[in-house]
Amino acid sequence: MSELTHFDETGASRMVDVSAKAITARRALAEAVVEMQPATLELIRDRKHAKGDVFEVARLAGIQAAKMTSQLIPLCHVLPLDGAAVRFEVLDATRLRIETEVKVTAKTGVEMEALTAASVAALTVYDMCKAVDREMTIASVRLLEKEGGRSGHFIRPT
Amino acid sequence: MSELTHFDETGASRMVDVSAKAITARRALAEAVVEMQPATLELIRDRKHAKGDVFEVARLAGIQAAKMTSQLIPLCHVLPLDGAAVRFEVLDATRLRIETEVKVTAKTGVEMEALTAASVAALTVYDMCKAVDREMTIASVRLLEKEGGRSGHFIRPT
Amino acid sequence: MSELTHFDETGASRMVDVSAKAITARRALAEAVVEMQPATLELIRDRKHAKGDVFEVARLAGIQAAKMTSQLIPLCHVLPLDGAAVRFEVLDATRLRIETEVKVTAKTGVEMEALTAASVAALTVYDMCKAVDREMTIASVRLLEKEGGRSGHFIRPT
Amino acid sequence: MSELTHFDETGASRMVDVSAKAITARRALAEAVVEMQPATLELIRDRKHAKGDVFEVARLAGIQAAKMTSQLIPLCHVLPLDGAAVRFEVLDATRLRIETEVKVTAKTGVEMEALTAASVAALTVYDMCKAVDREMTIASVRLLEKEGGRSGHFIRPT
Amino acid sequence: MSELTHFDETGASRMVDVSAKAITARRALAEAVVEMQPATLELIRDRKHAKGDVFEVARLAGIQAAKMTSQLIPLCHVLPLDGAAVRFEVLDATRLRIETEVKVTAKTGVEMEALTAASVAALTVYDMCKAVDREMTIASVRLLEKEGGRSGHFIRPT
Amino acid sequence: MSELTHFDETGASRMVDVSAKAITARRALAEAVVEMQPATLELIRDRKHAKGDVFEVARLAGIQAAKMTSQLIPLCHVLPLDGAAVRFEVLDATRLRIETEVKVTAKTGVEMEALTAASVAALTVYDMCKAVDREMTIASVRLLEKEGGRSGHFIRPT
Numbered sequence: 001m002s003e004l005t006h007f008d009e010t011g012a013s014r015m016v017d018v019s020a021k022a023i024t025a026r027r028a029l030a031e032a033v034v035e036m037q038p039a040t041l042e043l044i045r046d047r048k049h050a051k052g053d054v055f056e057v058a059r060l061a062g063i064q065a066a067k068m069t070s071q072l073i074p075l076c077h078v079l080p081l082d083g084a085a086v087r088f089e090v091l092d093a094t095r096l097r098i099e100t101e102v103k104v105t106a107k108t109g110v111e112m113e114a115l116t117a118a119s120v121a122a123l124t125v126y127d128m129c130k131a132v133d134r135e136m137t138i139a140s141v142r143l144l145e146k147e148g149g150r151s152g153h154f155i156r157p158t
Numbered sequence: 159m160s161e162l163t164h165f166d167e168t169g170a171s172r173m174v175d176v177s178a179k180a181i182t183a184r185r186a187l188a189e190a191v192v193e194m195q196p197a198t199l200e201l202i203r204d205r206k207h208a209k210g211d212v213f214e215v216a217r218l219a220g221i222q223a224a225k226m227t228s229q230l231i232p233l234c235h236v237l238p239l240d241g242a243a244v245r246f247e248v249l250d251a252t253r254l255r256i257e258t259e260v261k262v263t264a265k266t267g268v269e270m271e272a273l274t275a276a277s278v279a280a281l282t283v284y285d286m287c288k289a290v291d292r293e294m295t296i297a298s299v300r301l302l303e304k305e306g307g308r309s310g311h312f313i314r315p316t
Numbered sequence: 317m318s319e320l321t322h323f324d325e326t327g328a329s330r331m332v333d334v335s336a337k338a339i340t341a342r343r344a345l346a347e348a349v350v351e352m353q354p355a356t357l358e359l360i361r362d363r364k365h366a367k368g369d370v371f372e373v374a375r376l377a378g379i380q381a382a383k384m385t386s387q388l389i390p391l392c393h394v395l396p397l398d399g400a401a402v403r404f405e406v407l408d409a410t411r412l413r414i415e416t417e418v419k420v421t422a423k424t425g426v427e428m429e430a431l432t433a434a435s436v437a438a439l440t441v442y443d444m445c446k447a448v449d450r451e452m453t454i455a456s457v458r459l460l461e462k463e464g465g466r467s468g469h470f471i472r473p474t
Numbered sequence: 475m476s477e478l479t480h481f482d483e484t485g486a487s488r489m490v491d492v493s494a495k496a497i498t499a500r501r502a503l504a505e506a507v508v509e510m511q512p513a514t515l516e517l518i519r520d521r522k523h524a525k526g527d528v529f530e531v532a533r534l535a536g537i538q539a540a541k542m543t544s545q546l547i548p549l550c551h552v553l554p555l556d557g558a559a560v561r562f563e564v565l566d567a568t569r570l571r572i573e574t575e576v577k578v579t580a581k582t583g584v585e586m587e588a589l590t591a592a593s594v595a596a597l598t599v600y601d602m603c604k605a606v607d608r609e610m611t612i613a614s615v616r617l618l619e620k621e622g623g624r625s626g627h628f629i630r631p632t
Numbered sequence: 633m634s635e636l637t638h639f640d641e642t643g644a645s646r647m648v649d650v651s652a653k654a655i656t657a658r659r660a661l662a663e664a665v666v667e668m669q670p671a672t673l674e675l676i677r678d679r680k681h682a683k684g685d686v687f688e689v690a691r692l693a694g695i696q697a698a699k700m701t702s703q704l705i706p707l708c709h710v711l712p713l714d715g716a717a718v719r720f721e722v723l724d725a726t727r728l729r730i731e732t733e734v735k736v737t738a739k740t741g742v743e744m745e746a747l748t749a750a751s752v753a754a755l756t757v758y759d760m761c762k763a764v765d766r767e768m769t770i771a772s773v774r775l776l777e778k779e780g781g782r783s784g785h786f787i788r789p790t
Numbered sequence: 791m792s793e794l795t796h797f798d799e800t801g802a803s804r805m806v807d808v809s810a811k812a813i814t815a816r817r818a819l820a821e822a823v824v825e826m827q828p829a830t831l832e833l834i835r836d837r838k839h840a841k842g843d844v845f846e847v848a849r850l851a852g853i854q855a856a857k858m859t860s861q862l863i864p865l866c867h868v869l870p871l872d873g874a875a876v877r878f879e880v881l882d883a884t885r886l887r888i889e890t891e892v893k894v895t896a897k898t899g900v901e902m903e904a905l906t907a908a909s910v911a912a913l914t915v916y917d918m919c920k921a922v923d924r925e926m927t928i929a930s931v932r933l934l935e936k937e938g939g940r941s942g943h944f945i946r947p948t
Contacts, residue, residue: 004201004202004210004286004287004289004290005289006210006215006285007210008210008875011210011211012210012845012846012849012875012876012877013210013211013215013849013850013853014873014874014875014876015853015856015871015873015874015875016873017873017875017893018872018873019815019872019873019893019894025493043162044162052162052164052165052169052170052171053169053369054162055486056372056373056486056487057171057232057233057372057376059486059487060232060373060376060487060548061230061232063487063488063548063549064380064545064548065230066489067544067545067552068229068545070857071226071854071857071858072219072222072223072226072230072278072281073278073281073282073285074215074218074219074222074282074850074853074854075215075286075853076285077870077871077872078552078857078868078869078870078871079552079870080551080552080554080580080870081489081551081552082491082492082493082551082581083488083489083490083491083493084488084489085482085486085489085491086486086488087486103491103493104493105493106870107872111288111292112284112285112288115281115284116278116281119277119278119281120230120231120277122277122299123230123231123270123273123274123277123299124231124232126270126273127164127231127234127270128162128164128233129162130269130270130301131162131163132162134269134301134304134312135300135301135315136300137298137299137300138277138296138298138299138300139298140295140296140297140298141277141280141281141295141296141299142293142294143288143292143293146292154292156292156293157293166401170371170372170375170401170402170403171375171376171379172375172379172399172401172402173379173397173399173400173401174399175398175399175401175419176398176399177341177398177399177419177420177421183651211846213644214644214645214843214847215846215850217644217645218706218847218850221645221646221647221706221707222703222706222854225702228383229383229384232376232380233379235396235397235398236383236394236395236396236710237396237710238396238709238710238711238712238738239647239709239710240650240651240709240739241646241647241648241649241650242646242647243640243644243646243647243649244644245644261649261651262651263651264396265398320517320518320526320602320603320605320606321605322526322531322601322602323526327526327527328526328687328688328691328717328718328719329526329527329531329688329691329692329695330715330716330718331698331699331713331715331716331717332715333715333717334714334715335714335735335737359478360478368478368480368481368485368486368487369485370478373487373548373549376548377546377547377548380546381546384545384546387542387696387699387700388535388538388539388542388546388594388597389535389594389597389598389601390531390534390535390538390598390692390696391601391602392601393712393713393714394699394711394712394713395712396712422712423714427608428600428601428604431597431600431612432594432597435593435594435597435612435615436546436547436593438615439546439547439586439589439590439593439615440548442586442589443547443549443550443586444478444480444549445478446585446586446617447478448478450585450617450620450628450630451616451630451631452616453614453615453616454593454612454614454616455613455614456611456612456613457593457596457611457612457615458609458610458612459604459608459609462608470608472608472609473609499809527685527688529802530685530688530689530802530803531688531692533803533804534689534692534803534864537803537804537864537865538696538861538864540805541805541860541861541868542861552868553868554867554868554869554870554896555805555867555868556807556808556809556867556897557804557805557806557807557808557809558804558805559802559804559807560802561802577807577809578809579809636834636842636844636918636919636921636922637921638842638847638917638918639842643842643843644842645842645843645847676794684794684796684797684801684802684803685801686794689796689864689865692864693862693863696862696864697862700861700862703858704851704854704855704858704862704913705851705910705913705914705917706850706851706854706914707847707917707918708917743920743924744913744917744920747913747916748910748913751909751910751912751931752862752863752906752909754931755862755863755902755905755906755909756863756864758902758905759863759865759866759902760794760796760865761794762901762902763794763795764794766901766933766936766944766946767932767933767946767947768932769930769931769932770909770928770930770932771929771930772927772928772929772930773909773912773927773928773931774925774927774928775920775924775925778924786924788924788925789925
C-alpha cells in the first residue's frame with residue numbers, strides 16, 4: 001500500500017510540496033446528512049414556522065468554513081476559492097441532506113474545503129436546534145465527486 | 159414545541175443573551191466515528207507502520223478547533239475553555255472512534271466545542287488518508303454527555 | 317485636555333492594563349445608517365422580492381464581527397461577550413438603519429464591539445447590493461448608549 | 475432591476491462562482507470621514523502633542539483589516555492582495571478623512587477590501603480617542619474609484 | 633524527572649484541564665534581543681531618520697500576537713488578557729532589546745503570551761528592515777519573570 | 791543607505807505594492823536554536839521516554855504559523871504557500887535546532903513565513919517543556935537561504 005503523503009520518510013508531518021504541480025480548474029462535491037426528530041425537521045423546513053431561517057445561518061457558516069479550511073486542517077494548503085455553495089434537501093421525515101460544492105483554480109484540490117463546509121453547516125444546524133433536540137446526529141459526511149488534477153474524475157460509487 | 163432560542167420573536171438570528179445566567183462548571187463529551195477500508199485503518203493504527211502519527215495530528219486539530227468554535231458556529235459564545243482532550247479507539251476492522259471531552263467554567267455549555275473538535279479531528283483523519291482511501295465516511299457525530307448548567311445532566315440513551 | 321489612554325507617557329501604544337478594575341455588567345448600543353437608491357432599498361426590504369435575505373446575512377456578519385473585534389482593533393481587549401444582537405429599520409425611502417446591542421460582564425466596555433458589529437453589518441449590506449448600486453454610502457456610525465463601568469451611563473444627546 | 479448576485483434563483487446565499495472570469499489587475503479607492511471635537515482632532519494631528527501616533531495605529535489596523543476582509547464579509551472571496559495603503563487628511567477643524575487604496579491581480583475586485591480598511595481605520599481612531607470624545611461619528615464610508623474587471627472604470631460622481 | 637504535563641499517560645497531547653485551579657492575578661515578563669548592523673539600528677532608532685516608526689509597528693504586532701497566542705501554540709488556553717505592553721531599548725550599537733509584559737486574571741499564566749509577543753515584535757523588526765539587512769538575528773527570546781499561580785514568583789537568574 | 795520599503799516618503803507604513811512584480815518560484819530556509827537543560831533535551835529527543843512527541847506538536851504549530859504569517863506580521867502579503875516543512879536536529883547535549891523550509895510561487899518571497907514557522911515551533915517546544923525547564927532560551931532565529939525573485943540567491947555566510 002502506498003504511504004501517506006502527509007508524512008515524509010521519517011514519519012514527520014509536512015504540508016506536501018506542490019510547487020511543481022500544474023494549476024488546473026478543480027471542483028469537489030460533498031455531503032452531510034443530519035438525523036433528527038420529525039418535529040425538529042418540521043420546525044426548520046419552513047422558515048416561517050420557526051420564525052427564523054436555520055438553513056441560511058447554516059449555509060453562511062458552511063461557506064465561511066470553506067474559506068477557513070487551511071486554519072482548521074493542519075496540513076491543508078491556503079486556497080483562494082473561486083466559489084462555494086451549500087444546498088439543503090429534506091430526504092424524509094427525519095433526515096436533512098446538506099450538499100456542498102467548492103471550486104478553485106489551483107495546484108491542489110478542494111475535497112477538504114467541501115467536506116469542511118458540509119461538516120460546519122451540519123454542526124450549525126445542530127447548534128440552532130439543540131435546545132429542542134439534543135440527540136440529533138450528523139449521520140454521514142463524505143466526498144461525492146472530485147474533478148480536476150492528476151488523479152482524474154472521481155465519482156463516489158452508490 | 160418550544161421555539162428555537164437562536165431567533166428572536168421576529169425570526170432574526172441572535173447570540174442569546176446569557177448575562178443573567180450563573181457561571182458554573184460545565185463539561186461535554188462527544189464522538190465521531192470514521193469508517194474506512196481495513197487496510198487504511200491498519201495503516202494508521204500503528205504509527206510505526208505508517209511512519210507518521212495520524213492520531214496525533216488529528217488530536218491537535220481537534221483541540222485547536224475546540225478553541226475556534228465561536229469563529230465557526232455563528233451564534234456560539236466565545237468561551238475560555240478549561241481543558242480539551244481528544245481520544246481515539248479502534249472499534250473494529252473498519253471503524254475508528256474519536257471521543258472528545260471539553261470543560262469550561264462559564265455561563266453556557268460546551269456541546270458545540272466538543273462536537274466541533276470531534277468533527278475536525280475526523281476531517282483531519284480523512285485528509286491524512288485521502289490519498290489511499292477516498293471513500294472514507296464520517297459516519298456519526300453526536301453528543302454523548304453534557305453536565306453543568308440549568309438543563310441538568312444529559313446522557314445520551316444507548 | 318486629558319491624554320489618550322492607549323499611549324504611555326513616552327507615546328508608545330499599549331493595551332491598557334485593566335487588572336485592577338472591577339468586573340461589572342456592561343452594555344453598549346451603536347448604530348450605522350446606510351444610504352442607497354430607493355430601488356435598492358425596495359429590493360432588500362422584502363426578502364421575497366430579492367429572493368434572498370440581505371438582512372440575515374448582514375446580521376450574522378455583524379454578530380461574528382463583534383466576536384472578532386479584538387483581532388481588528390489593535391488595542392482592544394479580548395472579551396467573552398454575553399450576547400450580541402443586530403436589528404434593521406427602514407428609516408425612509410433611501411435610508412436603512414442598523415442598530416447593534418452588545419453585552420458583557422467584564423472589566424472593560426463593549427463600545428468597540430457594538431460599533432464594529434454595526435460597521436461590518438453595513439459593509440455586508442454594501443457587498444450584497446454593490447452589483448446594483450455602487451454608490452451606497454455608510455452615512456453614520458456612532459455610539460448611542462453605554463452602560464456599566466466607572467464612567468457611568470452615557471446616552472448620546474440627540 | 476437586476477437580481478442580487480449573492481443569491482441563487484431560490485434565494486440562497488452563495489459565494490459567486492468566478493472560475494470562468496479572467497485574472498486582471500484591479501484597484502479600488504475608498505474613504506471614511508470621521509467627525510470629532512476640534513480639541514480631539516488637534517490632539518491627534520500632531521503625534522508629539524498626543525505623545526503617540528493615532529494615525530499609525532489606525533493605518534496598521536486598516537491594512538490588517540484589508541487582509542481579513544474575507545473573514546468579515548461572508549460572501550467575499552479570499553484574495554492575495556498586491557498592496558494596501560491607508561492615508562490621512564485633516565479636512566477642517568472637525569473632520570478627518572481616511573483614504574484607502576487596495577490592489578490585486580485576481581478574478582474579482584477589491585472594493586470590499588478598500589471599504590473594510592477604511593471602516594476599521596476609522597473605528598481604530600474612535601477607539602484611540604473615545605476616552606476624550608465619545609460622540610465622534612464615522613460620518614461617511616464610500617467607494618471612490620474602482621478599476622479593472624469587466625464592469626470597467628468607475629469613478630464616483632462628486 | 634517529572635513528566636511533561638501536555639501529554640497524558642499514553643503520550644497523547646492535551647490541553648491541560650485547569651478547571652480545578654484558582655483564578656489569580658498573573659503577570660509575565662519576557663524579552664527578545666535582535667542583532668543587526670550598526671547602520672540598521674541607527675536607521676530605526678530615530679523614527680525621523682527612517683521616515684517611519686519601526687518600533688510602533690513592531691509594538692502593535694507584538695500586542696496583537698499576545699492576543700492570538702492560543703491560536704499559535706496548540707495546547708495554550710484562550711485567555712482574556714488584562715493588558716499587554718511592549719518596550720524597546722537600544723543596548724549598544726548592534727543590539728535592540730524588546731521587553732514584553734502581559735497580565736491576566738485567570739487559572740493559568742501568561743508566559744507564552746509574553747514570549748509570543750516578544751518573538752512576533754522581533755520578527756516584525758526583521759520584516760521592516762530585511763531589505764537593508766538580511767542577516768539580522770533574533771538572538772535570544774526568554775522568560776524573565778513570572779508571578780501569580782501555584783508555582784510562585786520566578787525571576788530568571790542573571 | 792536605502793530607505794525602509796515598508797514606509798512611504800512621509801513615513802507612513804504600507805503593504806508594499808507588488809502588482810508589477812513577476813510571479814516566480816521562491817523558497818526560503820530559516821532556523822531557530824533552542825537551548826535547554828540536558829535532562830530536558832533527553833526527555834524530548836526520544837518520544838517514548840517522554841510518552842509524547844514534542845517534535846510533532848511543534849512541527850504542526852510551525853506549519854500552521856507559516857500559513858498565518860500575514861495575520862501576525864502587519865505588512866506581510868497573504869501568500870498561498872506551495873509547501874512547508876519543519877525539521878528537528880539535536881546539535882549537542884543542550885541545543886535543539888529547528889530548520890524550516892517554505893515554498894511559494896508568487897510575487898514576493900517567504901522569508902517571513904520560514905522565520906515565523908521557526909519561531910512558533912521553538913515557542914511550542916518551550917510551552918511543552920516549561921513545566922520542567924523554565925529557563926529554556928530561543929537562542930537564535932535567522933534566515934539561512936532565500937531563492938527566487940529579483941534579489942537573487944542569498945545564502946547566509948557561515
